[in-house]
Amino acid sequence: MTASGQEPDPPVDDLALRFCAGDEVALRAAYDRYGRAVLHLATSMLANRSDAEDVTQATFVAAWLGRETFDPAKGSLIGWLLGIGRRKVIDRMRAAARETRVVETVRQLPEPAQTGPDPDRVVDRLVVADELARLPDDQRRMLELAFYDDLTHQQIATVTGVPLGTVKSHIRRGMASLKRRWEVDGAAPGPRPAGLSGAR
Amino acid sequence: MQHLDHDRLVFLALGESEAANGESTHLDTCAHCRLEMETLQQVAGLGAETQGLADLPDPPEHVWQGITAEIRAAEGLPSLTHRQQVDDRSAGATPPPGPAGTGTPPGPAGTGTAGRSRGRRRGGWSRWAATAATAAAAAAIGVLGTVAVLGSDEPTPAPTQAVVASAPLAAYGSTPPTAEGDARVFQNGQLHLHVANLPRVPGYYEVWLINPTTMQMFSVGTLGGGSDALLPLPPNVDLRSYSVVDVSAEQYDNKPAHSGDSLLRGTLTG
Numbered sequence: 001m002t003a004s005g006q007e008p009d010p011p012v013d014d015l016a017l018r019f020c021a022g023d024e025v026a027l028r029a030a031y032d033r034y035g036r037a038v039l040h041l042a043t044s045m046l047a048n049r050s051d052a053e054d055v056t057q058a059t060f061v062a063a064w065l066g067r068e069t070f071d072p073a074k075g076s077l078i079g080w081l082l083g084i085g086r087r088k089v090i091d092r093m094r095a096a097a098r099e100t101r102v103v104e105t106v107r108q109l110p111e112p113a114q115t116g117p118d119p120d121r122v123v124d125r126l127v128v129a130d131e132l133a134r135l136p137d138d139q140r141r142m143l144e145l146a147f148y149d150d151l152t153h154q155q156i157a158t159v160t161g162v163p164l165g166t167v168k169s170h171i172r173r174g175m176a177s178l179k180r181r182w183e184v185d186g187a188a189p190g191p192r193p194a195g196l197s198g199a200r
Numbered sequence: 201m202q203h204l205d206h207d208r209l210v211f212l213a214l215g216e217s218e219a220a221n222g223e224s225t226h227l228d229t230c231a232h233c234r235l236e237m238e239t240l241q242q243v244a245g246l247g248a249e250t251q252g253l254a255d256l257p258d259p260p261e262h263v264w265q266g267i268t269a270e271i272r273a274a275e276g277l278p279s280l281t282h283r284q285q286v287d288d289r290s291a292g293a294t295p296p297p298g299p300a301g302t303g304t305p306p307g308p309a310g311t312g313t314a315g316r317s318r319g320r321r322r323g324g325w326s327r328w329a330a331t332a333a334t335a336a337a338a339a340a341i342g343v344l345g346t347v348a349v350l351g352s353d354e355p356t357p358a359p360t361q362a363v364v365a366s367a368p369l370a371a372y373g374s375t376p377p378t379a380e381g382d383a384r385v386f387q388n389g390q391l392h393l394h395v396a397n398l399p400r401v402p403g404y405y406e407v408w409l410i411n412p413t414t415m416q417m418f419s420v421g422t423l424g425g426g427s428d429a430l431l432p433l434p435p436n437v438d439l440r441s442y443s444v445v446d447v448s449a450e451q452y453d454n455k456p457a458h459s460g461d462s463l464l465r466g467t468l469t470g
Contacts, residue, residue, distance in 0.1 A: 027271075029425040031264060036256035039263070056259055057266040064271055121246075128246040129253035147247040152216050168207055175210050179243045 016072040027064055034078045035060070037126045038085045044122045045089045046096075055092055059085040078130050079185030082123045086187060089119055120187035131181035132174075139174035142167055202226075204233045213240030261397065362387045367445050367466035375399060375463045383445040383466060391420055391431045393447075398463055401449040407431060408458060409442040412467075416442075417458060423447065443468045 015033070018026035038059050042052035062084050063070070070080050132140055145151045145159065153171065157164040204226055211217055219227060227234050369381035381395035393407060405423035410416070421431040447464040 025426040039259045129250035
């Protein structure tokens with residue numbers, strides 16, 4: 001027995017490959033690692049908590065039964081799972097909308113979250129969060145200071161005591177990794193004409 | 201045309217400074233730099249929205265139960281092409297309910313077969329693999345010896361694996377009381393472990409057999425991420441003495457001894 005499944009940060013490709021190969025242990029590992037993200041996507045989009053849980057369940061079932069269609073060369077496992085989850089969320093929202101039209105008099109039904117966040121945006125966010133969590137500690141820490149605390153490079157250098165040049169290089173590399181990952185795994189397919197689509 | 205420095209684009213994308221005159225002019229005319237900067241801006245925007253996403257709550261346990269139940273239903277009986285699976289599935293007379301309750305994962309790459317294929321590799325990956333090989337061989341010899349030859353030269357273990365001992369595992373010490381598990385020892389010398397609701401630990405879970413009289417113990421192996429594991433026991437182990445099954449939380453600290461942090465325990469009977 002090796003402890004390979006327990007490493008704090010095992011190589012993602014290994015999990016994806018084992019998942020594809022039908023290793024049930026990998027299914028559980030994928031669920032442990034990405035179930036939270038799928039559930040978050042679903043709860044962000046669906047007002048009803050149990051709908052969101054159903055979607056999470058359906059996503060993993062569909063992914064497992066359709067694992068032969070997953071190509072690790074084309075993207076990450078989490079990206080693929082979120083893609084499935086996104087479709088299931090949209091299906092569920094459509095069904096809920098139909099139902100609401102039929103049962104308009106049931107006032108206490110929560111509104112389906114049609115005006116909620118854009119599912120693509122939620123997926124993109126989760127993909128970027130996943131990549132951020134994978135970055136080397138230094139890069140992640142500095143990006144978090146820039147993103148969450150809105151610190152400038154100079155302020156980050158002051159706060160962390162790391163030389164400005166090093167801060168720059170960590171941030172540049174971290175940003176490059178996030179960008180690459182987003183381009184591969186983000187919700188909208190293909191290269192995106194950023195800024196042209198009014199996505200800002 | 202001289203493109204803008206990439207560091208500078210990152211600066212601009214993070215909103216740290218306004219584009220200087222020359223830079224604006226360049227960005228207006230250079231699609232390459234503009235696209236890069238706008239992409240970086242989007243990434244920065246998404247990055248700022250990731251706060252809190254690293255600590256999302258776990259889905260409730262019933263979601264996982266639902267997943268496994270649905271998969272079982274969809275897949276029907278597991279593939280029978282792998283003899284080992286057939287053996288394992290018929291092992292427990294009554295497979296406990298629930299996701300992992302069928303004893304071994306039905307997939308061809310499940311723990312049972314993994315252990316077996318490792319065992320086949322001579323000079324395998326670990327001493328536990330070697331033990332697996334020994335245990336399997338011992339089991340095979342035992343079967344041939346008692347049942348005589350069944351007209352097959354396949355080194356298959358007994359067609360049905362009787363459970364020779366079992367133990368319910370309960371949360372130990374300060375472990376949350378929802379943690380639980382089951383241990384079963386099959387006649388072929390394998391320990392099947394099913395666990396649920398183990399607290400997350402920074403390291404990994406290790407399985408031990410303990411002699412409660414002397415408190416001597418040995419490690420049986422580690423638990424992977426799944427809720428089930430099939431671990432080979434040494435062929436000559438005396439389960440009447442080493443009757444306590446213990447699951448501990450271990451650190452990656454290069455210390456092979458028990459950490460003292462027991463999560464689950466149970467006493468084998470049978």
